[in-house]
Amino acid sequence: MLRISLLICGLGLTAIGMYLWIRDKCAFQPFLIWGGILVVAVLFERWRYRRNEHNHDRPWQSTGEKFEDPETGQTVEVHYDPVTGERRYMKK
Known part of the structure; x- marks a missing residue:
């Protein structure tokens, strides 16, 4: 649930940054930067810390x-x- 919430927040920040960029406002950069960092971090965490199941062939x-x-x-x-x-x- 936390992962989904963080992903939604990151996408929301990115969307706000894109909207401000399209409207030619000068304060869009922090939204794009932090939103992008949050989205990439959540997705990277999911990939990086997945369970490793390839070692079933070794004798326990x-x-x-x-x-x-x-x-x-x-x-x-x-x-x-x-x-x-x-x-x-x-x-x-």
Whole structure:
């Protein structure tokens, strides 16, 4: 929801800047600059921090750790990737 709100604000600022530019006002630059920065930042954040799913082919090893997930009540087993050290919590 926050992402959509920021995107709408950025597009709104950009639209105001474009309107002022077309009307030949001198105060259009901050609207265009900050609106453009906001739109690019929101879109870049979505691309940059997406989940990386390409490492399914590596062998995950069990650590022997098990615990009960407090939200679902299911048993969770901890696995790790010996190459990267990444840990995964897999429900049984």
